[in-house]
Amino acid sequence: MAAIDDRILVEDVSVRYRVPHERISSFKEYAIRRLQRRVVFEDFWALNGVTLAVRAGESVGVIGRNGAGKSTLLRVIARVLKPTAGRVFVRGRSAPLLEVGAGFHHELTGRENVFLNATLLGHSRREIERRFGEIVAFAELEAFIDSPLRTYSSGMAARLGFAVATAWKPDLLIVDELLAVGDEAFQQKCLERIESFKRANVALVIVSHDLAVISRMCGRAMWLDRGKVAAFGDVAEVATVYRAAITGA
Amino acid sequence: MTTTSVPSEVLPVYDTANLAPPFWEELLQVWRYRYLVPQLVSRDLKTRYKRSILGVAWTLLNPLGMLVVLTVVFSQLFRFDLPNYPVYLLSGIVFWTFFAQTSSAIANHLLWGTTLLSRIYVPRTVFALSATVTGLINFAISLVPLFAIALLAGVRPDVSLLLVPFGMFLAAAFALGVGLLLSTIALEFADILDMYQIVISAWYFLTPILYPQQIFPDAYRWALNLNPVYHILEVFRHPIYWTSAAGPLTLLAATVSAVVTLVLGWIVFTTRADQIAYKV
Numbered sequence A: 001m002a003a004i005d006d007r008i009l010v011e012d013v014s015v016r017y018r019v020p021h022e023r024i025s026s027f028k029e030y031a032i033r034r035l036q037r038r039v040v041f042e043d044f045w046a047l048n049g050v051t052l053a054v055r056a057g058e059s060v061g062v063i064g065r066n067g068a069g070k071s072t073l074l075r076v077i078a079r080v081l082k083p084t085a086g087r088v089f090v091r092g093r094s095a096p097l098l099e100v101g102a103g104f105h106h107e108l109t110g111r112e113n114v115f116l117n118a119t120l121l122g123h124s125r126r127e128i129e130r131r132f133g134e135i136v137a138f139a140e141l142e143a144f145i146d147s148p149l150r151t152y153s154s155g156m157a158a159r160l161g162f163a164v165a166t167a168w169k170p171d172l173l174i175v176d177e178l179l180a181v182g183d184e185a186f187q188q189k190c191l192e193r194i195e196s197f198k199r200a201n202v203a204l205v206i207v208s209h210d211l212a213v214i215s216r217m218c219g220r221a222m223w224l225d226r227g228k229v230a231a232f233g234d235v236a237e238v239a240t241v242y243r244a245a246i247t248g249a
Numbered sequence B: 001m002t003t004t005s006v007p008s009e010v011l012p013v014y015d016t017a018n019l020a021p022p023f024w025e026e027l028l029q030v031w032r033y034r035y036l037v038p039q040l041v042s043r044d045l046k047t048r049y050k051r052s053i054l055g056v057a058w059t060l061l062n063p064l065g066m067l068v069v070l071t072v073v074f075s076q077l078f079r080f081d082l083p084n085y086p087v088y089l090l091s092g093i094v095f096w097t098f099f100a101q102t103s104s105a106i107a108n109h110l111l112w113g114t115t116l117l118s119r120i121y122v123p124r125t126v127f128a129l130s131a132t133v134t135g136l137i138n139f140a141i142s143l144v145p146l147f148a149i150a151l152l153a154g155v156r157p158d159v160s161l162l163l164v165p166f167g168m169f170l171a172a173a174f175a176l177g178v179g180l181l182l183s184t185i186a187l188e189f190a191d192i193l194d195m196y197q198i199v200i201s202a203w204y205f206l207t208p209i210l211y212p213q214q215i216f217p218d219a220y221r222w223a224l225n226l227n228p229v230y231h232i233l234e235v236f237r238h239p240i241y242w243t244s245a246a247g248p249l250t251l252l253a254a255t256v257s258a259v260v261t262l263v264l265g266w267i268v269f270t271t272r273a274d275q276i277a278y279k280v
Helices: A027-035 A070-077 A110-120 A125-139 A154-165 A184-199 A211-217 A235-248 B022-032 B036-049 B056-078 B085-117 B125-152 B159-186 B192-206 B218-225 B228-241 B248-278
Strands: A006-020 A041-055 A059-063 A085-091 A094-097 A172-176 A203-207 A220-225 A228-234 B013-015
Touching: A006 A070, A006 A203, A041 A059, A041 A070, A041 A203, A041 A228, A059 A070, A059 A211, A059 A235, A070 A085, A070 A172, A070 A203, A094 A154, A110 A125, A110 A154, A110 B036, A125 A154, A154 A184, A172 A184, A184 A203, A184 A211, A203 A211, A211 A235, A220 A235, A228 A235, B022 B125, B022 B248, B036 B125, B056 B085, B056 B125, B085 B125, B085 B159, B085 B192, B085 B228, B125 B159, B125 B228, B125 B248, B159 B192, B159 B228, B159 B248, B228 B248
Parallel strands: A059 A203, A059 A220, A094 A172, A172 A203
Antiparallel strands: A006 A041, A006 A085, A085 B013, A220 A228
16 A cells, blocks of 8 residues: 555556557458458567555656657656556646647647646646746746747747646646756756755656766655566666666667 | 556556447546547647638637628518618627537547547547537637627627526537437448538528527427527527527427537447447
């Protein structure tokens, strides 16, 4: 059972994707193949018996190569994906930074997008009105907030996305490849905000290719290899093992 | 969930070992995310109207344009024995436009949603609900030219007009149910939406919209009675065109088919929707 300060509990979780041998996305094709008995699915276990517990105020980094299941793990925690087997328990409100600014609409203005995006994250109109000035100030977009999003540079849109997603202190923060946001000065601001969350007892799960980021932000790390936990423990130890494995391979 | 400083005992919990049945869980989540519906609706209306000068006028002019063409064609060529034919025709057309557009818009919305839904958690049916509300708003706007023409044609509305919103509500429930069933299939096979366009145009001609129901041969009346859209249309059109309520059997058939379709669509969709994430 989950302890009271557990924010995330992932117990023996597996996720199976069904990959058709050839991509079939039309009914016509499916019907034909079916008649010929040629629909062949291949099971692909993106996660295979993964267990992880994260307490309030703790931060865990997830490393591994492309396709190791890192993003799948985040999606399972973010409730986007139901595990095929095992149990996921999450206590508290989570802020996902899976892809900053997903859900922005290009014809709408920055202001309208802030409201739309924050509502997608589960906030009410009144809550958003109260934080609106703060969000725009953090994104440094006061002069552009009433222009349509299509006039924004990708950096501006990313800044706005980060500002909206982190405007409310969550109980757990889920981050996929954080540092793609804006220029160096803004990245520094993002890191500071995340550090302040950590001090305020927010649980953090972060995925990155960048061992330096993980080492700096996290106390513990998990190395995922082809859906399985290859190593889990103190971040320095896991980083050493991981580095040895990828340079040796 | 408005404050973040609450003690941990009252934090929202997501536990896959302890979930309500999908259709119920989805309802609870839709309630939590209820603020999203007006946001998505205003996004749809804004993006629809923003870049056109005529804006809302299009919603008014479209049925009028259709009406002129169809009235000329049908009152001159086919000569149905219907007084006030434009009123009959236009009430059928605005109703059908709502049903056809909304049921396919729901599926399109959910497809739009899937890219987003693979990144953040949002109850999926919120997209279907907002597409329905958007449709209802356009439907309500198109009542303006309809009632203007009805009044010009000398129709004098009476108290039965109160059933018009009920008919619209049933149409919305039915369209939502059909849209959810369609989306369940479309999540797997995208081309089902193209096939649906064929189905819906056949359905259009099999429903008494352009023509009076009397031209249905007696031998095929049973087919007409099996068409749920026909009953729901009558609930909506009868008060406008005949200025009297549709018969009790029609009201019953319309209500039952709308409710059953909605419940069925809701259950099927919420049970199946999780599977889509596993496809690569």
